[in-house]
Amino acid sequence: MFKTFTLKLIFITLLVSNAIFSQVTKDLPNYFPVSPNAASFAKEGLFPVDYSTGKINISIPLYTIKTKELTVPIDINYNSAGIQLDELASWVGLGWNLNAGGAVIRNVKGIPDTGTGVPDISNLAFTAVNYDNLYNQYDPYKFNAIDTAYDEFIINAPGLSGTFYFVNNKAVFKDLQNTMVKTSVTNNQLLTNTSTLEITKSDGTVYRFGQGLDGYNANETVHNTSGTFKPDYITSWYLTEIIPANSKSINDIISFKYKLLDNTHDYAIIVGEKIIDNNISASNSPVLASIFPEKTNSSNKQFLTSINFSNGIIEFTSSLNRQDLVDDYKLDQISIYSLKGTLKTLVQEYGFVYDYYTRYGGYTTSTYSTTSDPYDYNAQRNINSRNKSLKLTQIVNNILNVKHIFEYENTQLPLRGTTKKDFWGYINANTGNLSPPTRVDRISGDIRNNYSTTAGNGNRSANETLMKSGILQKITFPEGGYSVFEYEANRYIENVTIPTIVSKNATVVVYGTGCNANYGPSTNSTVFTPTNYVLGSGKLNITFTAATQESNIGNTNVKYDTETFGRPAPLTIGGSYTYAREFNNTSHTLSAAEYRSGSIGAYGCPVTSITASWQESSGSTTTPTVKYVGGLRIKSVKSYDGKNTNSVTTKQYLYENENPLVKEGNGSYVRGVFAGDNASYDILPVFSTSAVLDNNTGSSPAVTYGKVTEIDADIINSKNNGKIEYYYENIALSRLFDINAGNLPKVFKSPQYIQSGGVNQPFETTLNYLSFTFFKNDMWNQGSLIKKNIYKTGIEPNTYKIVNSMVNQYTILKQSSLSYNIVFNNFPTPIFPNDHPETFNLPYSQGSDFHSGILYYAVGQTSQGKKALTNTIETDYDNNEVATTQKTTTYGYENPLHNQVTKTEIINSKNEALKTQLSYPQDLVATNQTTEMQKLIDQNKIDKPIKTETFVNNVQTSESITKYEESSATGMLLLPKEIHSSKGSVETFPFSDANRKINFTLYDTDVVNGVTLGNGNVLEYSLENGTPVSIIWGYNKTQPIAKIENATYSQVSAYVANLQSISNTGNELDLISAMNTLRASIPNAMITTYTYIPLVGVSTITDPKGNKTSYTYDTAGRLQFVKDKDGNILSENQYNYKQ
Template sequence: MKNKILLMIAITFSYSLYAQDKKFDISLKSPDASQISKSTDMPSSTYTGVISSNIPIYNIKIDNESFPITINYHASGVKVKEVASKVGLGWSLSIGNTSLSKQIFGEEDRGWVPNIPMDENYFTPNDLQSTSYALAASITGFNQDTGNQDLYATKRDTQPDIFSYSVNGVSGEFHYDHTGKIIQIPYQKVKIENVFKITDDKGVIYNFIGGNSVRNLGGSTPTPQDIQVTDYVIESIVYPSGKKIMFEYDPISYGYLSNYTKKYSYPIQDCQTTLGNSDASAQDEYDEYPTYSEVLKEFILRKITFPEGEININYSTREDIVDGKKISSIEIKDKNQRLIQNYQFNQSYFISTEQIDVLNYSNQTSSLMKKLKLNELVETIENKKYQFQYNEDMPLPNRFSNATDYLGYYNGQSSNTGIEYVEYNNQIYGLGDNKEPNINFAKQGSLNRIKYPTGGSMDIEYENDSFYFNDYEKKISKNKLIVSNTDPMQTISSQTTQTQINFKVKFLSTINPQDDGSGSLPVGPHFVGEILDANNTVVKTFLVVKDYDFLLPAQSYKVRVRKSGSVPSSEYASLELEWFDVQNPLKDYDKNVGGIRIKKIVKKDSDNTNALIQNYKYVLENNRTSGEYLGDKINYYYISTSPYGTFGNSCSRLVITNSGNANLTSINGKPVAYKRVITEVENTSGTENYKTIDYFTNYPSSNFTFAGQPFFLYANNQYARGILNKKEFYNSANNLVEKQEFDYEFDYKLNEQSADYLYSPELTIQPYVLNIIAVTLDTPTTFPYYKASFQYYRYSINSSWVKLKTQKNTRYLNNQSIATTSNYFYDTTYKHLNPTSLIINTPDSSQKTIYQYAHEKGNQKLINANIIGIPLETEVKKDNKTISKSETKYDDPANLFPTSVLSYDLQNPTVASTEVTYDRYDEKGNLLQYTTKDGIPVAIVWGYNKTQPIAKVEGITYDQLTSTVPVSGIVTASDNDAADPAQESLLLDALNSFRKQSALSGKLISTYTYDPLIGVTSITPPSGVRQTYTYDPANRLKETGVRGKNSAGSYINKKMSENKYNYKP
């Protein structure tokens, strides 16, 4: 199928003077950032009905911290306008779950959001003499000399952009207040600084830089302010030890069509000047335009460097974005450029059969018909292959297809035009799109099977999201009736709830006169078209051939075409009637609105047996859906008010658009979520049969929405949603065996740090949108010449610290229950968000654990480094008696490393003894020497380019060791082994010689060898009996052994254990 889109842009004088209406034209993130943001906006959980499948690439380990590189699939469905990431549709490359992106609301913030008083009495933008007027003019760019908005003026946006971040398992959002202070949503254990540095509570620093520069073109005159930054990339990660992970990027540029807007505009207010001149814009208007996202610069990740090696990401050209790139392979190399793993991305495309040509963008036609698809991920060194299958019962639609449901998912309605019906003031507008969801179409393009390298598989089945609906539901249907002179009288039985019916009638006749404007009526034999009421009284007569448009009271009617006089049988006449029925009944049912959720997951072994089946049921106890609709009311229309003329008049228009408030972005999350979900687990072998029931919190947005608001709102209270407050476990007999209950408190105290905080505790800021709705021309002798009239809307952004207060675990056995309750207590001065004490109560005892952190111990050095989440002192009391107490010291002002560990005498808790001291570190943070409680020093030698310990000697200091024994030999041998694994035997010889040094006689010596990026290969303890470790091609531990002698007295390696890896459901 091939469609032509012509740009019929009807721009009138009144529109050209003012900034284009931006309702729903929200600035989109890049395809990759949009995919990554889904994990924050729609976290994988039974609460959202979404799962995330992660395929591991490599796990970087530094200082006991993991930084996993994976590709992730987010099973939330595919929207028609969605553009695939560089991995493939639905997939993203996850760099340690670390990301930062920005959703622009209104215009991009260039400076902080201007502050206007909360109290309406103190903000008077329509008072020409007030400071409020000058602020409003500055915000909107109103030029008092010309009466227009200056497109090139430096305007100040009034809607804060929302940043989404994720670091080290912590995710959330933040925005700026009007002074430039960063306000978190919700408040987390991270420190966020400009621009942008995020530090977790262990002191790990994540440094981000701007990752792109995009200009969206279409629908308005380009200005310098159209260039925006929506994505940020991680530049470096710095650990307290000084170790780093560095990221290198290549800049690329490309462009793609990101959206196509259609708008029908209908005047709903008498737009006339005070002089009575008719407004030329007071006509129905149609406007359509593509949005071309010109990516002036985007940084694509090329290389990750870490202490033990590097990861290289390679790209090739893709077909669904002109000049765009896709990931073709990922290589993991050690520090000596030895290839450890090599992942090849085998990709193709979802191809649509629907061709849409956009005028002036013929080079984009093919790309609009394609979406990048990941078929396989192959690790070539060991031929480890992941294979992916998708729902492809039918081709995906074109990215600009109109066949979408309310949320923008495919619904198969190929006759849609993009404009739905809207009732306003008893009139019907629009073209009548069918937006009803259809799971058979909505699931197309979604992942339905993963086949693992072991031969095992996972199948995914989807169903439509649903929510409980109890409200009036408006349905608009178009009716058509054709009655000819040969037909009997027909009856119209309208079921509309309107007070009037709008009839559009076409009267055709071969004998009646045509409408020529003279008003002449038929002469001689002719046909008469008639509409009669229930009493057979004629209420409308049709004698002249033309189109008619009129209103009649809502009731039943009869229609006929009769002869007047002796009309020859060869003559013909008909009435073609169209009218709308509007029904608005009170409905109570489980409603589908669009979107998909997980219905079933089936996991199988390599021989397709021993399947584990997981069924998901999103129901309440009464078997009704547990889904709730939490988003804005879905609508595809709004009221646009703009100035007309210069006499203080406004013109209001009803605008119906194809770009609704839910089908472009996931910034406001999934609109449907579930407060009770049952997971039934069944193993076909009968060994596992149980179910769990999850209960979640659900809080709707507190922002009111109405048709008159010409802007896209941020849905607040998202932090309060999806919190697990109860989980129940049932056995195969359906008996409750365990229940976990969680009680959280929403603490709003930290909102007071916002400069925009005033009276409402949950508010961090009340943004607003300011519009010019009228312009008045003063007399020429008055300055300024033009005065604007302003209208503004406020909405709220809330935040909180989500504080766990109580956790109760109850186990049930033989009609008995045993409950354990954990109560958490926090610092009342809000210095940090960690629990300062934990009280665990059981039926038999009570135990209290008291924690002290950097703030409580007054360690300013750690506070400055944000190492505020590590307990420095822990004391445990049972039945109010101290049973243990320990403290970790950080006393060295030169670094952030622990210096000693103390324990306290239980009989005299004020008396401490030293358990261990950490005496010396190298420049990379590696521990070189520690001293035990008994005063015995232990020296450690680091090799493999100072990444791994290769020798530990007890009973000697590090200085004594290095001054009496040549350690450089084993260090050099280990570096050589890192470069060439075949050199390990030489390292073992060097370590054996090291152990035999006379200066180390009587010392306890342990030595170690490794395969860098894989694992330890041997450990030789003081006994001298070497333990060996071998790995399979997937770098997993295969065997362990010990070095011993055979019957002939020769050394051999004896196998001690063997691991076999099979896919387990």
């Protein structure tokens, strides 16, 4: 596998005897190249694994852009968790993603953020204002839109990732990282049409998303095409520039360009199911229908075309000829060019080869009527998107004519949008509805009208075999070797208890006048008390026979506790009724009274009875049961060299201590709503099913694992080479409210409202049938490595001996939460805001109250927090597994303004205490460098320590401090000007010249459009002994071409322009000749010179004695030869690809 060859740029070590000075040389810029090593090839099959979730990182590196400060890797990676049924293929194929550039993606929660925030509804008083606020959250597009939750903004860019919310015009990151976000709107608001996001990392690097510095627009916007007013809003801001922290020169910016595909539409699929008529009864069973999108929104899409950087450009060639997604490009080629003046030279190139998954089969609950709209569900473009998916089969290196080949599991994928998916969206064996069997109820004030049944017949459980459909199984590498991936379903072990069931009952029977036994009017009662009652098993069976006459003593009836059930009318008919009741483990009374007469039936008189039946558990059997959850985990990775049938290396993975986060059963929910406009109406079910129901668990894996063992298996020799055990901290998701947790939403009503009797239902009755759940997502706190044990193979087969262990401890430095409001209607047509204002008049009158009980609400939470490592204990063991050495490292976080490590203490095996104290700009802002420190804070350059102190057993041994300056000498940039260090004694502000070790005398500038801008290149610095060192920059000021020791920059400045001009546009021989002229002109200086092949590497290094070392590369940019000044080969590298 080809891995782009890049040179490590390190500063040539300054030969000084002072040990303290050697500690600060790391603060010098890393400019000069040393001799490059041979181009390295990534070892085949060694793919990193996210052990706590079971995902393997399958990634193919293509190229890495490296400038003075910035690194942008370009690769293509595969999602090993499996293919979700409704997933759309990206422009590099189903399951694959090209990492080149980046974006900020808006995940809308509620309505698109408008900068107004989310109101606090945790404890609402009964006022007109609060009702209006609730209503406008329930139906935000009807009147005055009020948001219910903060949108999520997800960042993915080179060296930058995270999720943030925009609260009070400030970004709040889920992990509370020190990243700053600025918008293009006044007061730093983030609105629906905010065009630019400028995000600054904690090292000061600036990422621009959306609108570029040149006005180029790289946003994706959704345009509402439905009849309802909804605002257009930006969904994605694409990366336009990365600006280094220490340069304002346009030459140092990496920029990204895109092409626009305008007026595109979604690819419609079924989004869920609902009951057609929820007025269910014994004569009207629930019938389900598919939910089709009402109208697809139009949007514009952006596709990357080029990345521009100093001395190079990468071009992305794509075509609009896909068989699956007609409004999307597929990537055909990536070409990397070096630029030297007007000369454009191809350095590397990759071609992408595709096929298609042909999909077939699957069930839909209902069909869709065709219309003339070309973007409707049955339009050919949408049918194509459901029938096919782009499949990547090869990546071809066009320079070397070698390739990566990808092979996939061959089970045919079902059609997108069908019901063949589990609760998590992965393919399963479902042949029924999308809805799993779900109980739905009709609740009436008259218990005899209650009705319970089941809606849905779908099987949404995970299927391990079908979950693997179409998954990547094999990669063949250019060298001829290949890797084979084996997967298994995520799972957990649950102790399933099966009770031993016993049926029980209690009956009361009463007889009327005229019976054979000469019974007269009679009453009777009994008390029963279930033990170990089985939930859901309780029933009341009530029977009234017919009669001819009712006495004047009373009305015939039966009672269950305080509930009364009267006989049917007229007398001449009888009836039998069954009602569900939960008896629990409490005492209940059954009673009956029969006052009727008539020679009827077998007894010759009327008979009335009531029977309570239920089930009790008389014991149970508990069995550990495997439960599958959505998504795959890696089981093994086998790597072959292409020459032998047995694998060269095999990694096997075992998982324990499962932590299921999203269990089976979250595919649908039911709640109740009154059938009419008051509580005297029956309560009918509102039923909802979606492909993947997100109860604030969307960014969570389905399961995490507390222990994962990686075994290094030697298949050829039938033995293992050792193993590594990883232990992770499992954090369960917190359920914020649901009926089983006893934490229900609140009904908005007057505290003076009194529920009337009769057949009226309390407003809260609907909540008893609410199955909706909501979780507090704490993923920032999840998956911390708490222990790692490394073992070698023991003497006996399948035995191991521990070699090393590491134990970590953590603390939560900070945590917070944001409100996520949820508002439901209790009635089918809620009262509009401002209707019936008399409701809220004082004194309160229930007769004028039209708003109580109309809505109910709850407050969920999204969680943020900062978790930090506080302690690490590392232990080594001998052959007898006895600890030999131990090192304890403690980390301190003493400033909550930045929450960075300020103190590190190490207790080594000699019991010595080694402490390092670090100070950052926020720690030093009150010193004599207040202005400079505050500017660093303002520019978010806060992750680098300014001051470092070291101690041994609490005795200070050294200290170093960096002095910053913004002046003409630094190109008007805030840059390090001096580095001071001392041995033992403490130096404080102001600085002492006696302790100055390095003085950066002069930095470079560029003139762009008549404006002078600093670029951060050091032109001259002096050492402690006063010796000046000058640097000349070439190749558009991206590489140092000469290092001149014992000469100031003013002494060499006359030669600079010519050397830079030749390096920018001329040839290497001319440049070497010109640098030899420089060498001869300053005989007292020690001069080292460098030439380069742009985007490939160093070409020559000539030392102060004039000895030249040359480096030769092949057409793919791989190092072939290293030769000395006489042309003798010092080293040679050979590359053998399989053709």
